[in-house]
Amino acid sequence: MRSTEHDGKGASAPAVSAPAASAPAASAPAAAPSIEAAMRRAIELAANGPAWGVNPQVGCVILSPDGVVLAEGWHRGAGTPHAEVDALTKLSAASDAIGATAVVTLEPCNHTGRTGPCSEALVAAGISTVYFGAGDPGLRSGGGAGTLSAAGVRVHGGVLAAEVERSIHPWLTAMRNGRPFVTVKWASSLDGRAAAADGTSQWITGPDARTDVHLRRSRADAIAVGTGTLLADDPSLTARMPVSTGETEPTLYAHQPQPVMIGERRIDRTARVFDHPLPVIEYQSRNLHGVLADLFDRGVRSVFVEGGPTLASAFIRVGLADEIVAYLAPVLLGGPLLALGDIGVDGIADALPLTIVSLDLLGPDLRIVAEPVRGESSAVFLDSPVSSTAGTSSSTASTSPTSVISVTSVTPSTSDPKEHHLVHRNH
Numbered sequence: 198m199r200s201t202e203h204d205g206k207g208a209s210a211p212a213v214s215a216p217a218a219s220a221p222a223a224s225a226p227a228a229a230p231s232i233e234a235a236m237r238r239a240i241e242l243a244a245n246g247p248a249w250g251v252n253p254q255v256g257c258v259i260l261s262p263d264g265v266v267l268a269e270g271w272h273r274g275a276g277t278p279h280a281e282v283d284a285l286t287k288l289s290a291a292s293d294a295i296g297a298t299a300v301v302t303l304e305p306c307n308h309t310g311r312t313g314p315c316s317e318a319l320v321a322a323g324i325s326t327v328y329f330g331a332g333d334p335g336l337r338s339g340g341g342a343g344t345l346s347a348a349g350v351r352v353h354g355g356v357l358a359a360e361v362e363r364s365i366h367p368w369l370t371a372m373r374n375g376r377p378f379v380t381v382k383w384a385s386s387l388d389g390r391a392a393a394a395d396g397t398s399q400w401i402t403g404p405d406a407r408t409d410v411h412l413r414r415s416r417a418d419a420i421a422v423g424t425g426t427l428l429a430d431d432p433s434l435t436a437r438m439p440v441s442t443g444e445t446e447p448t449l450y451a452h453q454p455q456p457v458m459i460g461e462r463r464i465d466r467t468a469r470v471f472d473h474p475l476p477v478i479e480y481q482s483r484n485l486h487g488v489l490a491d492l493f494d495r496g497v498r499s500v501f502v503e504g505g506p507t508l509a510s511a512f513i514r515v516g517l518a519d520e521i522v523a524y525l526a527p528v529l530l531g532g533p534l535l536a537l538g539d540i541g542v543d544g545i546a547d548a549l550p551l552t553i554v555s556l557d558l559l560g561p562d563l564r565i566v567a568e569p570v571r572g573e574s575s576a577v578f579l580d581s582p583v584s585s586t587a588g589t590s591s592s593t594a595s596t597s598p599t600s601v602i603s604v605t606s607v608t609p610s611t612s613d614p615k616e617h618h619l620v621h622r623n624h
C-alpha cells in the first residue's frame with residue numbers, strides 16, 4: 198500500500214489485521230480485512246451512489262481496532278448524508294466508533310454544505326484512524342485531512358489511489374479543471390463517416406451500441422449538440438431504456454441529462470428537444486470554454502457531447518475533450534461527411550495521441566473508449582485555463598469579444614408552453 202501519512206498529535210494507530218489471504222484456519226476467528234481490501238470494498242460501495250450530480254460517489258468502511266468490519270456506508274447524492282456519516286449511523290452502537298478506523302475513498306470533507314463536515318463527524322464519533330484514497334480537490338470541501346490530524350486522528354492518504362481515482366475520474370477531472378468532464382462521442386462507419394453524403398445518419402450503429410449510448414446519456418449531467426445536428430436530425434436527447442416486448446414507447450431513465458444546444462443560430466421552438474423533460478440550455482455562442490464554465494457554475498460536472506462533427510472537432514481542437522467514445526459500425530459510407538473535421542492537426546507530427554481505455558463489440562459494432570495522452574507534444578489536448586470573464590451568463594447575446602458566452606434565457610410564456618424549456622435550471 199502506498200500512502201501518505203498525516204501525523205496526528207500522539208495518537209496511536211489501531212491494530213490492523215493482516216490481509217485475508219494470510220488468514221488462519223477456518224475454525225479461528227474470521228480474518229479481518231486488510232486496509233486495501235476495505236478500500237476495495239469502499240470503492241464498490243461508492244458505486245451504489247449516483248454517477249451524476251455535483252457530488253462524487255464515495256464509499257466508507259468502518260473497522261474495529263482489530264480490523265473487523267463494523268459498518269459500511271455510501272453517499273446517495275447531493276443533500277443526503279455523506280458516506281462517513283452514513284457508515285457511522287449503521288454502527289450497532291455509537292460507542293463502537295471510539296478507537297475505530299474509517300476507510301473512505303475520498304478525503305473526508307471539511308465544510309458545511311447541505312450537510313455538516315465529515316472530518317468533524319469522525320472526530321466527534323471517536324474515530325482514531327482514517328485511511329482515504331483520493332484527496333478532495335474542492336476549494337471549500339478539501340482540507341479534511343488537516344482537520345482530522347489537528348484533532349489527533351491518524352490520517353493516511355493515497356490508499357489505492359490509482360483505483361480510487363479511476364472510479365471517480367470524471368468528477369476529479371471536473372473539480373481539478375473547474376469545468377465539466379467532457380466526453381466526445383460519435384458513431385461512424387468503418388471508414389470514419391458520421392453521415393451519408395446526403396446528411397442522413399440514423400442509424401449507422403445497431404441497437405446494442407445505441408443502448409450503450411443511452412446508458413451513458415443517463416449517467417451524464419448534460420448532453421450537448423451543435424445547431425447543425427439539431428437542424429439535421431431534430432434529436433430528442435433523452436436517455437431511453439431499450440423497448441421491451443409489448444412496449445410501444447421506450448421508458449425514460451429516471452435520471453436525464455440536461456440538454457444543451459451550442460451555436461449562434463436560433464433553433465425553432467417546435468424542435469423535438471424542447472419536449473425533453475428537463476429545460477434546454479441554449480448557448481447562442483461558439484465559445485466552448487465559456488459554455489463549460491457556465492455549465493460548471495450550474496452544477497454540471499459531466500457533459501456528453503453527441504456531435505455533430507463540427508462541434509466534436511471544436512471541443513478536441515481547443516483541448517476540451519477528456520474522453521472519446523467512438524462506435525464503429527461494419528459499414529462503408531464514403532463521401533465527405535467525416536466524424537471529425539478540423540481538429541488543428543496539419544501534419545502527422547501534430548497527430549493527437551490517445552490511450553485506448555477499452556475495446557468492446559456491441560452486437561456487430563465496435564466501441565472504443567480512449568483518452569488523450571496528456572503532457573506530451575500535443576498542446577491541443579492540454580486544457581486551456583478558463584478565462585476570468587467566462588462563466589458570466591446573460592440573457593441576451595453579448596457583442597463583447599471577452600464576454601462571449603451568450604446564454605439566451607426566455608421568460609416562461611403562457612402562450613407557448615414549450616417556452617419554459619428555456620428557463621435556466623438552478624442547482
Ligand SMILES: NC(=O)C1=CN([C@@H]2O[C@H](COP(=O)(O)OP(=O)(O)OC[C@H]3O[C@@H](n4cnc5c(N)ncnc54)[C@H](OP(=O)(O)O)[C@@H]3O)[C@@H](O)[C@H]2O)C=CC1
Binds near residue numbers: 422482
Ligand atoms: N454519426 C454521429 O455520431 C452524428 C452524426 N451527425 C450528423 O452530422 C451532420 C451535422 O453535422 P454538423 O453540421 O457538423 O453538426 P454540429 O452539431 O457539429 O453543428 C455545427 C454547428 O455548431 C455550431 N458551433 C458551436 N460551437 C462551435 C464551435 N466552437 N466551432 C464551430 N461551430 C460551432 C455552429 O453553428 P452556428 O453557425 O449556429 O454557430 C456550427 O455550424 C448531420 O448529417 C448529422 O446527421 C450529427 C451528430 C452525431
Ligand SMILES: Nc1c(N[C@@H]2O[C@H](COP(=O)(O)O)[C@@H](O)[C@H]2O)[nH]c(=O)[nH]c1=O
Binds near residue numbers: 406
Ligand atoms: N446516427 C447515430 C447517432 N446519432 C446521434 O444521436 C442523435 C439522435 O438522438 P435521439 O433523437 O435522442 O435518438 C443524433 O442527433 C446524433 O447526435 N448516434 C448513434 O449512437 N448511432 C448512430 O448511428
